[in-house]
Amino acid sequence: MSRVNHKKIQQLIEQKRKTITDRQFFSSRLLAGHFEDMAAAQTRRYGYTRRIRVRTVWEPKNQQIACTNNDLIWINAGHTLITAKRTRVERYDLVCGLFAHELGHVLYTDFLAGQSYAIYFQSGRWYPEPPLLRSRDERMNEADIWAYAKSGQKKMALLLNLAHQIANIIEDGFIESRMLNRYPGVLGYSLDVLRAHQFEMQPTLTQTIEKESDNGHIWITIMQLMLSYVKYGELKYGEEPLTDERVQVVFSLLSELDGALTDSSAKDRWDVVNIILVRCWSYIKDFLEYCEKLAEEAEASEDGAGGILGALLSALAGATSEALGDTAPVGETKGAPESPASAAAKRAATAKLAAAVAKPKGSESGEDEVPNSETSKTGKIGEDEGNTDKFEDAIAVQLDNDITGGSIESRALTNVPSQEVSAEEGGRIPLTQTDSVDAPAGGETERDDDYTGSGYANVAEDIDRLLERMAEKSVTTDLENRRTSELNDLANAISYGDIHDGVNKAVHRIADVDNQMKEQFNLISGPLLHISKQLQRSVSQQLKDKRRGGKQTGLLMGRRLDVHALPRNDGKVFYKNALPNEVPELAVGLLLDESGSMSGGDRVTYARATAIILYDFCRALGIPVMVYGHSTGYTRSGNCVDLYSYAEFDDIDGDDRYRMMDISARSSNRDGAALRYVAERLSKRPEEIRMLILVSDGQPADVGYVGSAAEEDLRGIKREYTKKGILFVAAAIGDDKANIERIYGDAFLDITDLNKLPIALTNVVKRHIRV
Numbered sequence: 001m002s003r004v005n006h007k008k009i010q011q012l013i014e015q016k017r018k019t020i021t022d023r024q025f026f027s028s029r030l031l032a033g034h035f036e037d038m039a040a041a042q043t044r045r046y047g048y049t050r051r052i053r054v055r056t057v058w059e060p061k062n063q064q065i066a067c068t069n070n071d072l073i074w075i076n077a078g079h080t081l082i083t084a085k086r087t088r089v090e091r092y093d094l095v096c097g098l099f100a101h102e103l104g105h106v107l108y109t110d111f112l113a114g115q116s117y118a119i120y121f122q123s124g125r126w127y128p129e130p131p132l133l134r135s136r137d138e139r140m141n142e143a144d145i146w147a148y149a150k151s152g153q154k155k156m157a158l159l160l161n162l163a164h165q166i167a168n169i170i171e172d173g174f175i176e177s178r179m180l181n182r183y184p185g186v187l188g189y190s191l192d193v194l195r196a197h198q199f200e201m202q203p204t205l206t207q208t209i210e211k212e213s214d215n216g217h218i219w220i221t222i223m224q225l226m227l228s229y230v231k232y233g234e235l236k237y238g239e240e241p242l243t244d245e246r247v248q249v250v251f252s253l254l255s256e257l258d259g260a261l262t263d264s265s266a267k268d269r270w271d272v273v274n275i276i277l278v279r280c281w282s283y284i285k286d287f288l289e290y291c292e293k294l295a296e297e298a299e300a301s302e303d304g305a306g307g308i309l310g311a312l313l314s315a316l317a318g319a320t321s322e323a324l325g326d327t328a329p330v331g332e333t334k335g336a337p338e339s340p341a342s343a344a345a346k347r348a349a350t351a352k353l354a355a356a357v358a359k360p361k362g363s364e365s366g367e368d369e370v371p372n373s374e375t376s377k378t379g380k381i382g383e384d385e386g387n388t389d390k391f392e393d394a395i396a397v398q399l400d401n402d403i404t405g406g407s408i409e410s411r412a413l414t415n416v417p418s419q420e421v422s423a424e425e426g427g428r429i430p431l432t433q434t435d436s437v438d439a440p441a442g443g444e445t446e447r448d449d450d451y452t453g454s455g456y457a458n459v460a461e462d463i464d465r466l467l468e469r470m471a472e473k474s475v476t477t478d479l480e481n482r483r484t485s486e487l488n489d490l491a492n493a494i495s496y497g498d499i500h501d502g503v504n505k506a507v508h509r510i511a512d513v514d515n516q517m518k519e520q521f522n523l524i525s526g527p528l529l530h531i532s533k534q535l536q537r538s539v540s541q542q543l544k545d546k547r548r549g550g551k552q553t554g555l556l557m558g559r560r561l562d563v564h565a566l567p568r569n570d571g572k573v574f575y576k577n578a579l580p581n582e583v584p585e586l587a588v589g590l591l592l593d594e595s596g597s598m599s600g601g602d603r604v605t606y607a608r609a610t611a612i613i614l615y616d617f618c619r620a621l622g623i624p625v626m627v628y629g630h631s632t633g634y635t636r637s638g639n640c641v642d643l644y645s646y647a648e649f650d651d652i653d654g655d656d657r658y659r660m661m662d663i664s665a666r667s668s669n670r671d672g673a674a675l676r677y678v679a680e681r682l683s684k685r686p687e688e689i690r691m692l693i694l695v696s697d698g699q700p701a702d703v704g705y706v707g708s709a710a711e712e713d714l715r716g717i718k719r720e721y722t723k724k725g726i727l728f729v730a731a732a733i734g735d736d737k738a739n740i741e742r743i744y745g746d747a748f749l750d751i752t753d754l755n756k757l758p759i760a761l762t763n764v765v766k767r768h769i770r771v
Contacts (some may be wrong), residue, residue: 002498006568020076020471024469025466026078026095030466032735034100035054035056036053036054042183043106043330044165046107051068051519052071054099056628058077058079059079062078064079065079066098068101069427070656073099073102075098075099081094089463091195093189096186096190096511097191097195097197098194100188101172101191104178106330107329107331108115108467109175109180111330113270114164115423115444122156126274129271130142132275133278133669138278139277140279141278141281144285145159145278146284152509152639154709155288159288162287162288165309169227170273172409173230173435177262186462203236205225205244206239209240210607215681217290219284220287221246222246222249225249226257226276229257235247253276256275262572272685288309291309292305295307309659351453400605479652480653484507484511487643490681492644494676495675497676499672500641500673502638503670504640505643506633507644508645510659511660517662518655525612531613532620533756535762539766540621553575555572555574558576560575561575563619586690586691587685587691588696589626589678589692590610590625590626591630591674591678592611593697595665595697597698603665606733607733608660609758611660614758614762615656615657625686626647628644628674628678630644630673631667633667641670642666646659646660668703671694672700672705672710672714674719675718676717678692680721680722683721683725689727692721693729693761693764695757695761696730699711699739718744725766729764730747733747733751734751
């Protein structure tokens with residue numbers, strides 16, 4: 001195989017970057033990973049260790065725009081709200097704003113309170129307590145509410161559905177207020193952009209009233225006004241006077257709505273929901289009956305009146321889907337461990353969420369797509385390529401610092417500059433033991449009509465960095481796929497002899513390493529890489545001295561006497577002049593047995609640790625290294641030798657260390673074919689010393705390939721490639737050490753203590769470095 005041309009890779013990256021479409025950009029795993037890292041940075045500061053997953057999609061026909069279940073944040077970047085903007089930067093701001101909104105639910109929404117409300121309500125009780133009734137009319141309304149709820153299961157569900165819709169409006173205002181106050185950097189800036197866009201697109205009261213006669217209702221208008229007030233702090237009256245009936249209803253609730261926006265207790269917000277139900281019952285009851293009537297006329301609607309209600313309220317401008325979940329707010333979990341029951345519930349909720357946001361039937365991913373928003377000077381818009389690449393899920397983002405304090409203040413009064421974003425991880429606030437938090441009194445909500453944004457000016461640069469990463473990952477993934485094809489061609493071109501020629505060979509290599517594999521590596525690699533660093537230090541100085549040459553003093557024997565050392569009492573009084581000398585070049589190939597028996601006694605675990613240590617050791621010292629595993633499988637045409645490429649001599653994407661997390665115990669082992677493949681690869685290397693290290697726990701064992709005949713095949717391969725300059729080291733870690741010693745003779749290395757396997761094999765490499 002030819003060496004990797006990194007200059008050519010850079011050229012390909014530049015070419016690929018120019019062709020990335022909005023659909024590819026916004027639905028990429030790289031962008032989702034970008035948001036996942038932002039979520040991790042903000043949730044872990046509260047001791048919340050479970051990673052929030054993010055999924056961004058491009059589904060123009062799906063009317064749902066964003067939602068969360070406290071485990072997954074789902075964002076539809078192909079929604080018309082996003083694609084109404086022309087440039088990619090503007091669209092990114094809106095998508096990031098949606099992410100900030102849903103992250104606000106994760107951080108501050110108490111999902112357990114919503115569940116408690118439903119349980120209480122279905123049992124005929126108010127949660128958390130009965131609302132304060134100020135007049136005879138309100139007492140009559142309360143009695144009528146329970147009479148309506150108890151008149152049938154469907155009516156109970158319909159009323160409860162509406163209560164949750166009201167709560168979602170209040171919750172949206174509460175969590176956005178919190179997010180704007182506490183995160184004035186990237187998150188706050190993007191949320192402000194989204195809010196401004198939503199408010200601009202929101203119809204006026206006059207326009208909403210006009211729709212009441214066309215499948216509308218006065219209660220929808222009242223809820224739109226409530227939503228406008230709790231989110232934006234103002235109403236778009238249009239041509240309507242302040243004396244309008246709808247406006248007056250909202251005005252009568254201002255003190256309760258203001259309290260809900262500033263009170264951190266979810267119970268108090270549900271109290272406000274109860275008050276709204278009681279005070280507005282005449283409008284609500286008429287609306288519920290209207291939904292029932294529409295459902296009867298529709299007849300075919302599976303969701304009945306509840307589906308009609310949801311469809312009508314989904315038209316509220318600026319409204320989002322209700323956040324689901326079964327946990328307390330992240331900011332109040334204090335790192336409490338997650339119970340198995342809770343984890344199972346989250347998985348079920350995630351499945352439910354995925355089903356809820358699925359594409360409409362008949363829609364195709366390539367239909368009705370909004371083309372690439374990057375325009376040329378002629379004003380033409382580039383066409384989408386129609387293919388969504390998988391991109392690297394690994395951007396670490398430094399996010400804005402938290403603004404501490406218990407009360408919610410006007411964002412303009414914080415006077416905190418927006419934080420610069422970088423691709424590198426920044427400092428985090430460590431978890432500290434505290435006994436209490438401040439609880440200031442007298443807080444109030446202030447309106448800021450002069451706010452003009454955070455002034456964060458690097459949005460374009462941040463997106464440019466993402467595009468660079470996306471193009472790089474796309475190019476490297478393509479090159480990795482091409483290399484896998486070349487490796488398979490090479491595997492089938494090698495002459496294996498009659499004993500293996502009739503067996504299929506397949507080389508497997510992960511083209512795109514996922515984020516989970518990287519997280520697993522980072523979790524366990526610390527102690528292993530520390531061992532590698534210690535082994536490196538033991539030889540690095542000797543290598544430098546050997547290459548540099550010079551005078552060596554303090555020798556016990558020699559031809560030259562060092563007069564300055566004569567006063568010493570240890571006898572080290574000789575010296576010699578060492579000429580500069582090039583250290584012999586060395587290449588290493590590591591072949592791991594991945595047969596099923598490696599699963600016992602943690603053998604495959606030690607093999608994986610060995611691969612990680614040896615790979616890091618060789619790479620740090622500039623030694624070309626290749627790591628392969630082998631097992632067997634079955635295809636339609638017969639048996640197959642499966643070769644697993646974990647690390648190649650020429651690294652393309654820098655992710656080989658993560659690929660080694662896939663080392664596993666699999667099926668049988670046809671050692672001869674695998675050994676010949678790796679030995680042949682090594683024999684083509686230009687280095688002076690070429691070492692093949694085999695780690696195995698037993699004899700060859702495959703269909704028709706066992707016993708003394710298979711052993712003789714291995715001995716023949718060893719003799720053949722030893723003549724070609726390949727140095728064999730066979731590390732035996734199982735119960736069949738005697739058999740392995742019989743096969744490999746002087747190349748046999750007995751590893752009785754598995755704890756010593758990584759260091760023992762690395763020391764073998766060290767000895768040849770000193771030659």
